[in-house]
Amino acid sequence: QAQLVESGGGLVQAGDSLRLACVDSGGSFNRYDMAWFRQAPGKEREFVAATANARIGSGTKYADSVKGRFTVSRDNAKSTMYLDMKRLKPEETAVYYCAADRLGNPQRWEQYAPDQRSYHYWGQGTQVTVAP
Numbered sequence: 001q002a003q004l005v006e007s008g009g010g011l012v013q014a015g016d017s018l019r020l021a022c023v024d025s026g027g028s029f030n031r032y033d034m035a036w037f038r039q040a041p042g043k044e045r046e047f048v049a050a051t052a053n054a055r056i057g058s059g060t061k062y063a064d065s066v067k068g069r070f071t072v073s074r075d076n077a078k079s080t081m082y083l084d085m086k087r088l089k090p091e092e093t094a095v096y097y098c099a100a101d102r103l104g105n106p107q108r109w110e111q112y113a114p115d116q117r118s119y120h121y122w123g124q125g126t127q128v129t130v131a132p
Helices: 106-112
Strands: 004-007 010-013 018-024 033-039 046-051 060-062 070-075 080-085 094-101 126-131
Touching: 004 094, 018 033, 018 094, 018 126, 033 070, 033 080, 046 070, 046 080, 060 070
Parallel strands: 010 126
Antiparallel strands: 004 018, 018 080, 033 046, 033 094, 046 060, 070 080, 094 126
């Protein structure tokens, strides 16, 4: 099973960049479809980005609010997923979580990758605070 640990969070200024990492120590990282979600204070957890495993094409998917500013990537040799965030906004202050599971086929990934219910394995989260 996946064992996920996020890192890289911190306090930044609006407009700054930050890179988050999610390491899987469970030993089967390359088999998993991975995603980033975030939860701001008082709000529901929301989808940020996802990356599919190679078996279903290593595709990526983004929430509309982060397209063009955030980039999700994975290094299977390091069992690590990254989230490169640029031009951060104060409203993006949140706890950022990584998640993993096997969604099955490309059609299922396309439809269900942004749905947090698709993922069984979660990290503990890393805090990102964007000051105005």
